[in-house]
Amino acid sequence: MIRKHASLLLFSALLAVVTSVVAGELKTVTLDVEKMTCNMCPITVKKALRKIDGVTEVQARYEGDGQGWARVTFDPAKTTVEALMAATAQAGYPSHVKE
Amino acid sequence: MSMNHQNPSPTAGPVADTAARPENTRTIGTKATLIGGIVSGITASACCAGPFVLLSLGISGGWISNFSALEPFRPLFIVIAAVFIGLAYRKVYRAPQTCDADAVCATPQGQRTQRIAFWIVSLVTVAAIAFPWYGPWLLD
Numbered sequence: 001m002i003r004k005h006a007s008l009l010l011f012s013a014l015l016a017v018v019t020s021v022v023a024g025e026l027k028t029v030t031l032d033v034e035k036m037t038c039n040m041c042p043i044t045v046k047k048a049l050r051k052i053d054g055v056t057e058v059q060a061r062y063e064g065d066g067q068g069w070a071r072v073t074f075d076p077a078k079t080t081v082e083a084l085m086a087a088t089a090q091a092g093y094p095s096h097v098k099e
Numbered sequence: 100m101s102m103n104h105q106n107p108s109p110t111a112g113p114v115a116d117t118a119a120r121p122e123n124t125r126t127i128g129t130k131a132t133l134i135g136g137i138v139s140g141i142t143a144s145a146c147c148a149g150p151f152v153l154l155s156l157g158i159s160g161g162w163i164s165n166f167s168a169l170e171p172f173r174p175l176f177i178v179i180a181a182v183f184i185g186l187a188y189r190k191v192y193r194a195p196q197t198c199d200a201d202a203v204c205a206t207p208q209g210q211r212t213q214r215i216a217f218w219i220v221s222l223v224t225v226a227a228i229a230f231p232w233y234g235p236w237l238l239d
Contacts, residue, residue: 093150
């Protein structure tokens with residue numbers, strides 16, 4: 001029973017990866033985010049990025065000293081890195097692509 | 100913002116003022132101390148919760164980044180809020196006998212209303228000050 005479920009899970013995970021690749025490669029970019037001051041800030045940044053059409057996954061963290069980062073997975077056919085940076089800046093947190 | 104421009108040292112200004120004119124502190128009403136407490140409490144958290152609240156309301160703009168400049172003053176505003184709440188406590192619980200015959204605090208019902216207002220405002224102020232700490236667990 002458990003094995004059956006596990007294989008089903010594996011299959012659907014594989015399917016998800018295959019479909020996302022077929023549907024158009026998703027891109028992941030890491031942004032350095034400025035003006036962060038506390039643990040509330042990454043939540044605001046995440047909320048701002050998730051509003052954008054084409055963004056599929058967002059992680060963000062505050063690292064202290066006014067600096068933080070956001071890792072965004074998005075569909076390049078629907079949005080751009082510039083749009084992501086503009087969204088964080090409009091929410092109060094200027095950002096740029098991590099070198 | 101404009102206040103900051105007029106008064107480059109907000110720490111020295113109000114303190115020197117009250118020291119020079121002690122009679123002023125006595126004329127501050129309970130309502131004023133409660134409003135002062137809640138405003139200072141919200142200002143203390145504006146650095147961190149401000150952008151989130153604005154985003155939730157659909158307000159955006161590069162100017163929002165200025166909120167983070169308030170962060171170094173967070174301890175100062177927490178102290179100011181505590182002082183206001185302390186003053187309000189003193190007014191509501193310690194010195195009701197000194198109020199005028201026609202004032203709100205002259206009647207038991209008036210005092211009750213003041214005490215309820217005091218506790219509501221205190222809770223809201225504490226909730227506002229602590230928001231940057233419990234907000235991430237609540238919203239993430």
